[in-house]
Amino acid sequence: MNDMPEKDDEDMDRLQRALEDATARDDRDAGRAASDDRDTAAMRETWLAFGRLLEAAEVAEGPWKKTIAREPKLLRRRYLVALTTVAAAVCLTLAIGWWLAADRRSSNHDTPVVRSTEPQQVQPQAAKGSAAIAVQTPARHAPLIVRNDATPIVKKPAIQKQSAGAACSSVWDAAIETQITAVSQQIDAVQQTWQHRVDDVDLVQYHIDEVSAGLTNDPL
């Protein structure tokens, strides 16, 4: 019973040796068995013909151009990420720089021109009053401050004294404040009116619910 597997093993070994001889790269390795065994010699001949065909196909396809990328995809991806990060940083820096420059230009534009040789006509009283308000104005009201380009500080010593600590002279525009107050009051009025109506609707709804509950509890 154990003879069969052994025979199979022998056959397989023999086949393996024959195939190794037939398909050897070098003729010297193949010569021994090929000369002894006709089948192996035939396989060897076929193998060589197959090799010639493969080589011919390679020649027909043209020489292999060694265009292997020196930077595989992973590295290229890393470079891309790094490049993108640098580009984003540069863009951000430029944007901040531009914004700061624009802000500075705007500040310079808003700063009263000390060298002005032609002071404009300004009401002294209004200027005085506005300067006083500017000093007392809390920071949270900053948007309401209107910078007065037309006020040449050089011609107004009193205002210069009061606003010496400020970066630029600002005045309180009472007209705008009045308008804002009026609009706020109108908005409040509308909100109150709307609230009254909502209350009325709620009341009506409450009565409807009452009637509905009464009808449900006391059917006719």
Next chain:
Amino acid sequence: MMADPDTGHQQRFDQWICDHGKAVRGFLLALVRRGDVADDLCQEVFCRAWQGRHRYAERGKTRAYLLQIAHRLVVDRSRRSEPQTNLDDETWKACEPAATVPEPAQAAMMNEQVRLLHAALDRLAPMQQRVLLLRYYGQMEFQEIADTLQTPLNTALSHCRRGLETLRKLLVETTP
């Protein structure tokens, strides 16, 4: 002073391309039968080899290692079987500059040999193709081939023998 490990890897990688690039490309060309696809896959083989350079343990089986990668890539490609668009002749001529064309007689002979090779490969079962090509290009032992193809040794041997018999019949038929 410590040596840069990547420099060593790169030198080894360059050596791999010189020593095994042609074989890997030939193996791929025989399987996919298109030069451009073979070149792309060849590129991919070496890229993967480079990516896995830290895991690779040198045991003198570099070509077998590369051909295993190539084999997996071919299998993956055949599984994907994405639709491909071929350029028409006019577009191709516009895109591709004129190449050095061989003499007509030489070109005809080469074309005939390529046709014969394709006919031979067509007659072989896929496993037979792979066994023969791994043996030819990889110079791998049959046990290695069996391991690569995840098949028993005797099956690999049978594929090799039947493949050679099939080829022999074809060559006898085509030889005048």
